[in-house]
Structure formats: C-alpha cells, structure tokens
Amino acid sequence: MSSLAGKVALVTGASSGLGAAVARLFADRGAQVFGVARDETRLAEVFAEVPGGRFGTGDIATAQTCRSMVEDCVGAFGRLDILVNVAGTHRMRRTGDVTDEDWAHDLAVNLNGPFYLCRAALPHLLENGGNIVNVASIAGVEGQAYSAGYCAAKHGLVGLTRALAVEFTAERLRVNAVCPGGMLTPQVTGFTLPDGADPNLVMRVASPRGMSGPEEVAAVIAFLASDDASAVHGAVYLADNGKTAG
Numbered sequence: 001m002s003s004l005a006g007k008v009a010l011v012t013g014a015s016s017g018l019g020a021a022v023a024r025l026f027a028d029r030g031a032q033v034f035g036v037a038r039d040e041t042r043l044a045e046v047f048a049e050v051p052g053g054r055f056g057t058g059d060i061a062t063a064q065t066c067r068s069m070v071e072d073c074v075g076a077f078g079r080l081d082i083l084v085n086v087a088g089t090h091r092m093r094r095t096g097d098v099t100d101e102d103w104a105h106d107l108a109v110n111l112n113g114p115f116y117l118c119r120a121a122l123p124h125l126l127e128n129g130g131n132i133v134n135v136a137s138i139a140g141v142e143g144q145a146y147s148a149g150y151c152a153a154k155h156g157l158v159g160l161t162r163a164l165a166v167e168f169t170a171e172r173l174r175v176n177a178v179c180p181g182g183m184l185t186p187q188v189t190g191f192t193l194p195d196g197a198d199p200n201l202v203m204r205v206a207s208p209r210g211m212s213g214p215e216e217v218a219a220v221i222a223f224l225a226s227d228d229a230s231a232v233h234g235a236v237y238l239a240d241n242g243k244t245a246g
C-alpha cells in the first residue's frame with residue numbers, strides 16, 4: 001500500500017464523488033489534505049472523515065481563487081507536495097444548442113482551473129520534489145456524444161499534462177493524468193440527456209465490465225501521487241475497465 005506519510009495534498013472537487021474518495025484515502029495513507037470545492041456544507045461533511053484535513057470553498061474557474069487556495073493550503077500546513085485536480089463538470093448537450101456561455105464554462109472548470117492551480121502550485125512542488133495528478137477522463141482520449149466542450153477540455157487536460165511533463169523532465173516534479181471511465185458518482189447519477197438523444201451513441205461510453213467505484217480510481221491516484229510511482233512521469237493512466245482497449 002503506497003504511503004503518503006508526511007505529504008501535504010491539495011485536492012479539488014473534494015466535496016463529492018471521486019474527490020471525496022481521494023481526500024479520505026490520502027488521509028488514511030498519512031497525508032495532510034486541503035480540500036477545495038464550492039459547497040461548504042458538503043465539504044464539512046466529507047472532512048468530518050478526513051482526520052487533520054482542512055478545506056476552502058471557491059470556484060476554480062477563477063485564477064485568483066486558485067492562487068488563494070494554494071496560499072491557504074500552504075498557510076495551513078506550511079508546504080505543498082501533491083496537487084490533485086479532480087474538480088470537473090459534465091453536462092450533455094447537442095452541439096448546436098451549446099451557448100457561448102456553456103462552452104466557456106466547460107473549458108473554464110475542466111481545463112482553465114487545473115491550469116491555474118498547476119501554475120500556482122509549481123513553485124511549491126518544485127521546491128519539495130512534488131507531483132501533480134490531473135483527473136481527465138476517457139473523454140480526454142476518445143470522443144463522446146453530446147459532450148463537445150467536455151471532450152475538448154479533457155483532451156486539453158491530457159495535453160497540459162504532457163506539456164508540463166516535458167517542460168519539467170529534468171526537474172524534481174512529476175506530472176501525470178488519470179483517465180477514468182464510468183464511475184458511480186453524483187456526476188453520472190445526475191446526468192440528463194438532451195431531448196431525443198440517441199441511446200446507442202450515449203452507451204458507447206460504457207464498458208461491459210460496468211462502472212468503477214470512486215474508491216477504485218482514488219487508489220490509482222494514491223499510487224501515482226506516492227513515491228512508489230517515482231518512475232511514472234507524463235503518463236496518461238487509463239482506469240476505464242478496458243473501455244478504450246479496443
């Protein structure tokens with residue numbers, strides 16, 4: 001079991017689904033966790049099960065909020081070793097119905113926010129030999145119907161991961177991405193399909209092996225964030241029950 005003892009981790013999306021599972025697991029493995037999400041009540045509920053954890057609310061679509069979150073984490077724990085960009089949003093729409101605001105929102109939350117957080121965290125991570133795990137999706141490596149903005153942003157997040165991995169190859173920093181397939185979280189249970197959506201197109205995202213629990217994907221993230229993964233840098237790590245295997 002990969003230890004995270006002595007590490008300080010900033011985890012976004014920590015109020016729900018995968019982010020909450022990551023916060024709990026990281027604390028179990030010995031990390032001090034600073035959680036970020038929008039809903040203070042839900043964050044407080046999750047962090048009742050994250051010993052020693054701290055949290056802050058904010059919208060990661062704003063660069064200043066991301067800078068403040070990193071400063072608050074370092075203010076609370078004195079350092080930052082691991083950034084886990086989990087927060088994301090996915091609303092299905094027919095492409096012709098996507099407004100300028102919808103498109104901007106998809107990119108702001110799923111791509112801009114992770115970039116702002118990476119940029120703000122970099123000096124701390126470089127100082128401590130830390131690492132970044134970006135949660136992309138199989139939508140970052142293949143197309144999904146009714147999801148143009150989400151797919152574009154998640155492909156962008158995979159590209160951001162690889163660009164940072166190359167830029168910092170010779171430095172004390174690892175950067176990896178995880179691409180989950182279907183996970184049973186509020187994001188999925190709350191899906192609404194566009195009117196008249198073709199179910200055959202929607203079901204192309206499914207693996208015959210079914211969906212993962214968020215805890216299963218959190219375990220992959222804990223490994224990548226730990227020193228056990230010291231040789232893993234620039235990886236785009238599929239946790240999709242074989243969905244994209246061919």
Ligand SMILES: NC(=O)c1ccc[n+]([C@@H]2O[C@H](COP(=O)([O-])OP(=O)(O)OC[C@H]3O[C@@H](n4cnc5c(N)ncnc54)[C@H](O)[C@@H]3O)[C@@H](O)[C@H]2O)c1
Binds near residue numbers: 088
């Ligand atoms: N559930 C799936 O099937 C699935 C599959 C592949 C990838 N993913 C990705 O996994 C990640 C976690 O998703 P989940 O399934 O746990 O979803 P979720 O809806 O349960 O949780 C999303 C989290 O992101 C936070 N968030 C959303 N917008 C935010 C914003 N603007 N600012 C700050 N926080 C914000 C929410 O507060 C929440 O904590 C996302 O990046 C998602 O795209 C999910």
